[in-house]
Amino acid sequence: MCLEANLKVLDIKKSYNNNVAIDGVSFTLNKGEILSIIGPSGVGKSSLLRNLILIDKPDYGEIYIDNEVLFSKKDKEVHIPKHSFLKRKEKIGMIFQHFNLFPHKTVLENIIEAPIIVNKINKKEAIEEALYLLNRVGLLDKKNNYPSELSGGQKQRVAIARALAMKPEILFCDEPTSALDPELVGEVLLVLKDLAKENMTMIIVSHELNFVKDLSSNIAFMDKGKIISLDNSYNFFNNQANERIKDFLNKIFH
Numbered sequence: 001m002c003l004e005a006n007l008k009v010l011d012i013k014k015s016y017n018n019n020v021a022i023d024g025v026s027f028t029l030n031k032g033e034i035l036s037i038i039g040p041s042g043v044g045k046s047s048l049l050r051n052l053i054l055i056d057k058p059d060y061g062e063i064y065i066d067n068e069v070l071f072s073k074k075d076k077e078v079h080i081p082k083h084s085f086l087k088r089k090e091k092i093g094m095i096f097q098h099f100n101l102f103p104h105k106t107v108l109e110n111i112i113e114a115p116i117i118v119n120k121i122n123k124k125e126a127i128e129e130a131l132y133l134l135n136r137v138g139l140l141d142k143k144n145n146y147p148s149e150l151s152g153g154q155k156q157r158v159a160i161a162r163a164l165a166m167k168p169e170i171l172f173c174d175e176p177t178s179a180l181d182p183e184l185v186g187e188v189l190l191v192l193k194d195l196a197k198e199n200m201t202m203i204i205v206s207h208e209l210n211f212v213k214d215l216s217s218n219i220a221f222m223d224k225g226k227i228i229s230l231d232n233s234y235n236f237f238n239n240q241a242n243e244r245i246k247d248f249l250n251k252i253f254h
Contacts, residue, residue, distance in 0.1 A: 006029055006030055006031045006033075006065065006066060006169060006170055006201050007028070007029040007052075007063070007064070007065055007170055007201070007203075008028050008029075008062075008063070008064040008067075009025060009026055009027050009028070009029075009052065009061070009062075009063055009064075010026050010061055010062040010063075010064075011024050011025070011026055011060065011061045011062070012024070012025045012026070012048070012051060012052070012058045012060070012061035012062075012063070013025075013058060013059050013060040013061055014047060014051050014056065014058050014059050014060075015059060016047075020224075020225050021044045021047040021225055022044050022047055022048050022051060022058070022225050023044075023224065023225035023226045024061075024226065025048060025061075025222075025225075025226065025227050026227075027220065027227065027230060029170070029201060029203065030201075031169075031199070031201055032199035032200075032201055033201060033217040033218065034196055034201070034202045034203075034204065034215055034216045034217050034218075035202070035203050035204070035216065035217065035218045035219075035220060036203075036204045036205075036206060036212035036215070036216040036218075036219050036220070036233075037049075037203065037204070037205045037220045037221075037222055037227075038205075038206065038207070038209065038212060038219060038220070038221055038222070039221050039222040039223055039248070040223070040248065043222045043223050043224060043225065044222055044224075044225040045205045045222050046097075046174050046175065046205055048205075048222070049094075049172050049174045049203065049205055050174075052172065052203070053089075053092050053094055053172055054070070054071060054089070057071070057073075058071065058073065059073070060073055060074065061073065062074075065088050065091050065092070065169075065170070066088075066091070066169075068084075068088055069088075070085070070088045070089065090118070090119070090166065090168070091168055091169040091170060092168055092169075092170050092172060093163035093164065093166055093168030093170070093171045093172065094163060094171075094172045094173075094174070095156070095159050095160055095163050095171065095172070095173045095174065095176050096159065096174055097174050097175040097176070097178055097179055098179050099147070099152075099155040099156055099158070099159045099179070100159065101147040101155055101158060101159060101162070102147075103146065103147050103148060104146075105146070106143065106144050106145060106146055107134065107139065107142050107143050107144070107145050107146075107147070107150070107158050108127065108130055108131075108134070108143040108144065110147070110158060110162055111126075111130040111133065111134070111158070111161055111162045111165050112126040112127055112130050112165070114162070114165065114166055115129065115130075115165050115166060118166070119166065119167075126165070129165055130143075130161070130165060131143065133161040133164050133165055134158075134161055136161070136164075136191075136194075137157040137158070137160055137161050137191050138157065138187075138191075139154060139157055139158060139161070142154060142158075151184060152179060152180045152181060152184050153180055153181075153184030153185070153187045153188055156176060156177070156179075156180065156188045157187065157188060157191055160176075160188070160191055160192075160195075164195075169201060170201045170202070170203065171195065171200055171201070171202045171203075172202075172203050173192065173202060173203070173204040173205065173206070174205050175205055175206060175207070176188055176192065176204070176206070177189065177206065177208055178206075178207065185208065189208065189211050192204070192211075192215065193214075193215060196215050204216070209249075209252055209253070212233075213233060213237055216233045217232065217233065218230060218231065218232055218233065218236075219231060219232075219233050219236040219237070221236075221242075221245050221248070223244065228242065228244070228245070229242050229245055237249070
């Protein structure tokens with residue numbers, strides 16, 4: 001079966017203060033696939049996610065969603081009409097490493113704000129969807145709590161519900177468990193596993209290799225701003241020929 005490409009990334013490059021962070025990254029992600037990006041710290045994984053969702057803007061390259069241009073810059077940047085850009089950008093959801101919840105708003109208010117303001121959904125409908133999502137992540141009883149009253153794992157599950165409230169087609173997860181105490185990691189990974197069962201398209205940056213091994217369709221290994229290997233999960237972990245990657249995996253699994 002031929003899957004329509006959900007995300008196509010072509011030759012993305014980005015430097016910060018003359019230091020190359022992303023050095024010509026290209027890949028295609030199809031609907032329902034889960035790509036995990038792994039590698040040592042400081043090789044450009046989180047920078048890549050920030051550029052793909054245009055928190056930072058690439059210096060060069062192209063990004064397509066459902067074969068429509070989200071970003072294109074070679075000799076000069078391609079202008080995309082604001083309405084078209086925002087419509088394409090809404091297909092992307094992001095879960096951040098440090099939750100990024102509004103501390104002065106309740107859990108429920110955190111989730112309904114963007115659907116009401118950005119998607120122009122009426123408040124009643126936004127609340128109904130938020131309560132459904134809170135139940136889905138196991139936090140319905142925390143709807144009136146503030147972030148300061150939640151554990152790290154609970155905050156991240158609220159952040160997942162907030163991202164899902166925008167009904168994204170692709171979910172980007174930047175180290176979703178790295179800010180959590182070890183005993184809280186499992187509850188977040190369980191939610192992501194449930195999303196995977198529902199064929200949510202995801203890109204995950206993570207150091208939780210046992211988790212990405214079980215969850216991912218494909219694994220990309222980054223080093224020095226480049227993807228030096230991209231393969232299906234089974235081949236990546238069981239038939240790995242690259243000595244640099246084998247050394248990395250041996251240090252973690254042995």
